[in-house]
Amino acid sequence: MDAAWRIEVHGTVQGVGFRPFVHRLATGIGIRGHVRNAGGHVVISATGPPARLEAFIAGLKTDRPEAARIRDVLVTPGAPGGDVTGFEIVESETASGVSREIPPDLATCGECLRELFDPANRRYRYPFINCTACGPRATIIESLPYDRVRTSMRGFQMCAACAAEYHDPTDRRFHAEPIACASCGPRLRFPSMTGEAAVDVVAGGGVIAIKGLGGFQLVCDAINDEPISRVREIKARDAKPLAVMVRDTVTAGALADLAETDRLLAPVRAHRAGPTAARRAVARRVPWDA
Template sequence: MEQARAIARQRLEVHGRVQGVGFRPHVHRLASALGLTGSVCNTSSGARVEVQGPPAALAAFRERLFSELPAAARVDEWTVADAQPLTGQGGFEIVASERSDAPQLTVPPDMAVCGDCLAELFDPADRRYRYPFINCTQCGPRLSIIKDLPYDRPGTTMAGFTQCAACAAEYRDPASRRFHAQPNACPDCGPRLEYRAGADGEPFLGEDALARAAAT
């Protein structure tokens, strides 16, 4: 009985710029670091967090959730409510988004390439060397690729690009800054540059496309 009373569960509804900015990975890492169980998902109005554990850990989670936000995130409003603790739940998960017919979201703009991606972009040993569509949870296209909300890869123009094994591994890895990065891609599986001199012109790809365009 004492152990049961030591476990609590809370539901947080978070509104603001919390999609496309690494908020779900942030929640996942923080909850996991504090030994909490539960889930986070995108909704048509923001994000929903269900979190369970000792009350002291829940208090630390709430404080750090907002004090350590990803740089591009912004919380305008949030609520918290007690929920019935669940039994048999192990770990913390990012689960499928919940949709409604009238989404009310703050959509993030496209974001300039971050320092980490720039370092990869100009590293000849990196697999994304000079890849023009490089991105992570902290940078890259957002508004320009969104076709539907909540923000998930199937609702973007990236839906037609299946991630290769290496990109899929990054997407699933909580330690990667590309954990749940929806536009994640590389030269092997993502968009690529193509140049044609006219509709029926010979196609030039990648570096050749860039050189041809620069010379035109």
């Protein structure tokens, strides 16, 4: 006999591809229902045989997106709906008085990097490339729950190609809120009165400001004292270290001593799922090693 559970997942679970992950997990296991963002957490309505529901809970732990941080899971049994078919992502709901953990911007993932440098790809050299596993989060979020309409991307209407990816459950950009391309998203240009390229200005000891989807970054040659002093003057930052951008960890290793954890970019280790408590007629909290 089928059971129905209402599952609340708390932590950093918005803006990290969590809803698409839940959709894939539920579909693969054979769970019916829906998932939505609510306030700063995620709410899942799941219907299916109890054994599958337990497997679903375990999968939330072991297979979650790397950037997700699950702090707590609250499960409340309920009566299964007889007309529930399939699994879907539904409209978010707002909620007050809840924890709102904003996800950080995520470094460009390997798959997006491959597209970025592929001349045959439609996002070739598109500077704002992203997917559910990477891209801007904190710098574009204006409020939660995390949906495109509550980000600085709301003014960019998706083109047909981006919309198709956004609504395709098999695509890694399924519900990627900052999704964009050169046809419909933000564009990057360098206004110069002298015809210089941005790289020429930096190489010549100048300072440029680059606006991303969020704020601005001041960029200069990291081995030239004069522009570094200028940046410190602009930012009123006399002594605090400045970030140095490098191509990869090999280059970084030539400039500084890196610990092994630095070289591995501090990967998130999958949490091991512990046994869940016996189901009760009241809400239960699933043991969670966050």
